[in-house]
Amino acid sequence: MKKDHDTREADLLLYNAYLYPVDADPIENGAAVIRNGKIILVGTSDEILKDWEKHVKEKIDCHGDFLMPGFIDGHGHFNGLGNNILNLDLLNTRSWQEIVDSVKVRAQKAKAGEWIVGRGWHQEKWDTPVNPNVNGYPYNDELNAVSPNNPVLLSHASGHSLMANKKAMENSHVTKETPDPVGGRIVRDASGVALGVFEENAMDIIYGGYKEFESYKDEADRIATWMEATREAGRHCLEHGITSFEDAGSTLDEVKRYQQLAMSDSLPLRLYVMVHQPLEELKGHMEGFPILHSGNEMFTCRAIKAYIDGALGSYGAWMLEPYADKAGWTGQNVTPVEDLRKIADFCMASGLQMCVHAIGDKANRTVLDIYEEEFKAHSDKKDLRWRIEHAQHIDPGDIPRFKQLGVIASMQGIHCTSDAPFVVKRLGEKRAKEGAYPWRTLLDAGVVIANGTDAPVERVDPIPNFYALVTRKRVDTGQAFFQAQCMSRKEAIHTCTLANAYAAFEEDIKGSITTGKWADLVLLSQNLLHCPEDSILKTKVLMTMVGGKVKYQNELFRQ
Ligand SMILES: [Zn+2]
Numbered sequence: 001m002k003k004d005h006d007t008r009e010a011d012l013l014l015y016n017a018y019l020y021p022v023d024a025d026p027i028e029n030g031a032a033v034i035r036n037g038k039i040i041l042v043g044t045s046d047e048i049l050k051d052w053e054k055h056v057k058e059k060i061d062c063h064g065d066f067l068m069p070g071f072i073d074g075h076g077h078f079n080g081l082g083n084n085i086l087n088l089d090l091l092n093t094r095s096w097q098e099i100v101d102s103v104k105v106r107a108q109k110a111k112a113g114e115w116i117v118g119r120g121w122h123q124e125k126w127d128t129p130v131n132p133n134v135n136g137y138p139y140n141d142e143l144n145a146v147s148p149n150n151p152v153l154l155s156h157a158s159g160h161s162l163m164a165n166k167k168a169m170e171n172s173h174v175t176k177e178t179p180d181p182v183g184g185r186i187v188r189d190a191s192g193v194a195l196g197v198f199e200e201n202a203m204d205i206i207y208g209g210y211k212e213f214e215s216y217k218d219e220a221d222r223i224a225t226w227m228e229a230t231r232e233a234g235r236h237c238l239e240h241g242i243t244s245f246e247d248a249g250s251t252l253d254e255v256k257r258y259q260q261l262a263m264s265d266s267l268p269l270r271l272y273v274m275v276h277q278p279l280e281e282l283k284g285h286m287e288g289f290p291i292l293h294s295g296n297e298m299f300t301c302r303a304i305k306a307y308i309d310g311a312l313g314s315y316g317a318w319m320l321e322p323y324a325d326k327a328g329w330t331g332q333n334v335t336p337v338e339d340l341r342k343i344a345d346f347c348m349a350s351g352l353q354m355c356v357h358a359i360g361d362k363a364n365r366t367v368l369d370i371y372e373e374e375f376k377a378h379s380d381k382k383d384l385r386w387r388i389e390h391a392q393h394i395d396p397g398d399i400p401r402f403k404q405l406g407v408i409a410s411m412q413g414i415h416c417t418s419d420a421p422f423v424v425k426r427l428g429e430k431r432a433k434e435g436a437y438p439w440r441t442l443l444d445a446g447v448v449i450a451n452g453t454d455a456p457v458e459r460v461d462p463i464p465n466f467y468a469l470v471t472r473k474r475v476d477t478g479q480a481f482f483q484a485q486c487m488s489r490k491e492a493i494h495t496c497t498l499a500n501a502y503a504a505f506e507e508d509i510k511g512s513i514t515t516g517k518w519a520d521l522v523l524l525s526q527n528l529l530h531c532p533e534d535s536i537l538k539t540k541v542l543m544t545m546v547g548g549k550v551k552y553q554n555e556l557f558r559q
Contacts, residue, residue: 008052009035011034011036012034012057012058012060013048013049013052013060014031014032014034014060014521015030015031015048016031016061016063017032017062018527019042019067019068020066020493021042021068021512021513022068022493022511022513023498023514024512026529027043031043031044032519033052035548037518037549038516039513039517039518040515041515042514042515062523065524065542066523066525067523067524068513068528069497069498069520069522070510071240071241072242072243072244072246072510073237073242073453073500074246074410074451074495074496075410075453076454077247077248077249077455078250079233079254080455081229081232081233081236081237081460082228082229082233082234083117084119084120084455087118087119088102088103088106088117088154089118089119090119090120091119092120093120093121095128099118099154100142103152103154104146106147107149107150107152110147113149113150115213116147116152117152117210120155120457122157123138124313124421124422125157134188134189134195137163137195138195139193140166140195140196143166144165148166151165151167151168151170151172152164155203160199160310160313161314161316162197162206163195163196163198164196165196168206168210169196169209172209172210173205173209174194174206178205181202182201183200183332184201184202184332186205200314200316226257230258230261233245235268237268238268239544240541241544242460243269243270243521243522243544243551244270244271244272244500244520245270245271246273246274246452246500246503247274248276249305250273251275252275252277252281252282255291258301259291261295262296262298264295265295265298267298268546270298271298271299273301274305274355276305279343282346283346286352289302289350290351290352296547297509297518300505303352303354304343304346304347304352304355305355305356306340306355307334307356308334308335308340309331309357309358309360310332310334311359312359312393313426316334316359318332318359318360319362320362324425324428324431330362337370340367340370341370344373344374345374348378348381353384353385353386356370356387356389358391359390359392361393361395361398361431361435364391364395368407371407372401383406385408385502386405386406387407387408387409387450390410390454391409391442392411392415394435394442396441400445402442403445407447408450408502411439411495413465413469414459414464414468415454416436416437416472417473421479423481436481437472439469439485439486440484443487448502449495450495450503451492452465452500462496463536463537466496469492470488470536471536472486490529498511518546518547519545520545521545522541522543522544523541523543523544525556526539540556542556
């Protein structure tokens with residue numbers, strides 16, 4: 001008797017929802033019962049209300065709105081996102097002048113010597129090209145004028161180049177004689193004058209100056225800023241219906257901090273982290289790794305992040321054939337292949353997943369080659385789920401290899417439409433059509449596509465990402481990019497939820513509305529499966545729930 005009563009007790013009942021579980025068909029008048037943060041039953045509202053209404057502590061009427069598993073961002077930079085919120089956000093800037101003006105405002109308020117940091121500019125997205133320019137890049141003269149005493153460091157939207165002012169270059173000890181480092185370039189004009197633009201590995205010179213300044217700050221100050229950024233990132237994600245985030249590169253120190261937050265129940269959402277640090281610094285420091293399901297399954301760290309090339313916009317993507325708009329140039333290999341092999345060995349020996357950033361078709365092929373070799377040498381190890389981050393431009397011949405090797409293509413829908421203005425320019429029509437963001441071809445070949453926003457490279461908002469996946473249309477101009485490669489709506493939702501859970505080895509605990517999984521849910525104002533295409537972007541997050549707790553609710557949310 002007692003036992004029966006116990007099993008009929010629950011904390012929360014959500015009902016009257018258009019419930020899309022992702023791993024099953026939608027339930028039109030759906031309901032879910034939650035106990036101890038987990039889903040214990042899914043069904044129709046009529047059935048569930050009849051049996052459970054008297055046995056739950058709380059009920060939420062969803063008023064027919066769209067209930068689905070919380071979004072999982074499959075690739076982003078969690079603390080970078082938070083920092084971006086704290087720093088200058090240049091993602092929406094439409095001209096160089098607008099950027100100069102926003103630096104000017106910061107410089108007027110900044111303490112002497114303090115660095116002004118920003119991110120998100122992109123010269124291809126300006127309404128009018130800047131003059132004078134080199135490859136479309138401006139000179140830093142205006143930045144020097146508005147900020148003579150404060151170093152300025154403005155990262156490119158791609159994360160693969162930056163603009164520094166004169167003060168930042170001085171503080172980073174850059175002189176006329178400073179050579180280009182291996183795998184990087186200090187952009188100079190025909191007369192040898194450096195513009196202030198640093199590409200790929202050359203960015204480290206300016207980061208060095210910035211880090212030197214930061215190192216004079218005391219540890220407590222730095223950690224306080226880091227914590228603030230983490231809080232901001234969490235808040236921002238929850239507002240956008242994101243219940244799990246896959247961080248594509250943190251240091252071991254950051255991993256420790258995240259784990260402590262998880263253990264003290266202070267992580268706002270579930271976090272999966274890839275470690276990004278030089279191999280020599282990792283060796284001997286991986287005790288306790290992989291970190292699985294830490295802090296009540298809020299934190300996981302089981303992967304290593306590495307880079308093989310740069311980005312397409314800055315001509316850093318490593319291509320099999322030269323760029324269409326840069327004769328003879330095939331991009332940059334930023335980590336020697338031999339070193340990537342060593343990282344692969346290290347991952348295999350340590351039981352870690354390997355995740356390599358690869359944009360160009362040569363980069364993707366080379367990573368597949370490295371993985372294939374490593375898997376062959378360790379054929380006893382199964383279900384490794386190694387990932388290629390971005391997998392952006394793939395030679396059609398390499399697409400079936402993802403499936404054959406079980407490699408996950410960890411892509412970003414929104415990159416497709418936001419890069420659209422320059423992809424054909426860089427690659428030419430044929431390569432763009434056959435191998436740029438080839439989602440349809442990958443899915444048809446049975447490849448698992450994980451999906452993210454790469455925030456803060458793009459906004460962390462999953463709705464524009466979803467729109468890009470199902471339409472391949474730009475939000476501003478409506479211009480479509482090779483629509484034959486679109487995903488269906490169900491496929492798109494799958495890549496933003498369950499596929500990301502799979503890519504983190506966590507499909508047994510999250511990613512769908514299924515009995516036994518965590519109640520990580522989002523309630524949306526529109527039905528993503530059926531709303532008209534042109535209204536998708538108007539979709540609002542009404543409520544976000546992590547582990548059965550409401551972590552965000554919009555003023556439109558009626559309980
Ligand atoms: Zn990234």
